[in-house]
Amino acid sequence: MRFSNSKFQLLLRWVSLLLLVCAINDASVARDFGPRALSRADQSLLEDLSQRAFRYFWEQADPNTGLVLDRARADASAMDEAHRDVASIAATGFGLTALCIAADRRWLDPHEARDRVRVTLRFFAARATNFHGWFYHWMDARTGERRWNSEVSSIDTALLLGGVLTARQAFHNDAEIVRLATEIYERVDFRWMQNGHPALLSHGWKPESGFLSSVWNDYSEETMLYLLAIGSPAHSIAPRAWHAWRRDWISYAGYSFLAGARPLFIHQYSHAWVDYRGRRESQPPYVDYFDNSVKATRAHRMFCIDLSREFPGYDENVWGITASDSAKGYEAWGGPPRDPAIDGTVVPSAAGGSLMFTPDICLPALHAMKNKVGERVWGRYGFVDAFNPNTGWVDRDVIGINQGITLLSAENLRSGNVWRWFMRNAEVIRAMHLVGLARVKSVRRRELQRGAMLRTPVLSSRSIGVR
Secondary structure: OOOOHHHHHHHHHHHHHHHHHHHHHHHHHHOOOOOOOOOHHHHHHHHHHHHHHHHHHHHOEOOOOOOEEOEEEOOOOOOOOOOOOEEEHHHHHHHHHHHHHHHHHOOOOHHHHHHHHHHHHHHHHHHOOEEOOEEEOEEEOOOOOEOOOOOEEHHHHHHHHHHHHHHHHHOOOOHHHHHHHHHHHHHOOOOHHHOOOOOOOEOEEEOOOEEOOOEOOEOOOOHHHHHHHHHOOOOOOOHHHHHOOEOOEEEEOOEEEEOOOOOHHHHOOHHHOOOOOOEEEOOOOOOOHHHHHHHHHHHHHHHHHHHOOOOOOOOOOOOOOOOEOOOOOOEOOOOOOOOOOOOOOEOHHHHHOOOOOOHHHHHHHHHHHHHHHHHHOEEOOEEOOOEOOOOOOEOOEEEHHHHHHHHHHHHHHHOOHHHHHHOOOHHHHHHHHHHOEEEHHHHHHHHHHOOOOOOOOOOOHHHHOOO
16 A cells, blocks of 8 residues: 555654653653652651651560550650550551661661561461451550450451561561561461452451451552452452442542542552552553542642631641541541541641652641641651641640551652562562553553553543442
């Protein structure tokens, strides 16, 4: 077939334009993936904040079990009787990861960090009560006994495993750590936690009443739980479980994103360990989970700015609402959509936990909170859990999981090390392959083959059946 010169020139321009669009598309994907160029002031803030957060996990952990306290006073003074010695296995997962960071950055002698990791893994491998490999949400930090009549928790065990498997790779030259971490993970019976369901996992189980009625059936903080379950070499569940939960979409301020609950932490916790950058689902609606968290964070900031008409303490740099303490007690709040309990409280870990996604808006927020409010919200372990600039209320506590997500997100921003360690676990990579979380270029190639050339799917509640 022959082409006229004009047709050839037109074809050449079309191919050039196509290549340019591909290059722009690749650049837009890659722009969030490389090391960040941080100012000296940013580096100083992150170093100080991270060291203070690590201090929590070192000082507020029992040296004989490794269990990390659920919360502590911001000034390290004694807790009230109800909370004294209550440890959280989720906080302990963050704590194990914190030890890896501290050893790498030499905040702590690596031998001391290694010894504490061994203590913790020995406890969970041999002493902690478990049911089919799953652990109680809250334990006595000294003895490991159940506290607060807590459930055997699927998500909190998963967050613990995040730390266990990070330690397995960060200390990969320690045979005991590798052996114990592998034993703890492979003992978890993921199929048992399905309670007979063909795909979905239960929130947990109690010996008095059996399985909880709630299941992980929408997008929340549980994506790592499903990857660990699907990739398990001993008790895996079917890959179809990944596609069995609902994908409900929220639109706010021009951003559309998946969200099954209001608190911002649902977009952060699994991402602290699982590196979703550069991957998206290989079937409709082609969700890019990293980009989803970027959009959720940006929408949340705009949500808080819009709230400033009612609560003037919020502004472009003082924002953030996620599950936290409040003047009235603990609140699992957030938005959008608006939670009716919102009273103008600011939670620093909302911005801190999204450092790995949107440093351009999170770093100014942390600088502003520290500089504007100062020592009232900044102490031995970093920021207090929450404060209200509208009323003057300042929390007297810090909460382990909120300190943890800030530390891990900051480290991923600075070095990517938590992602790098955790993603060395072959089980995770295998699970991502099984569920179709493909590299972006691979997905695009399939789209081209299907005739969907360079077209981003239109995501709407109508097209995917949001309730």
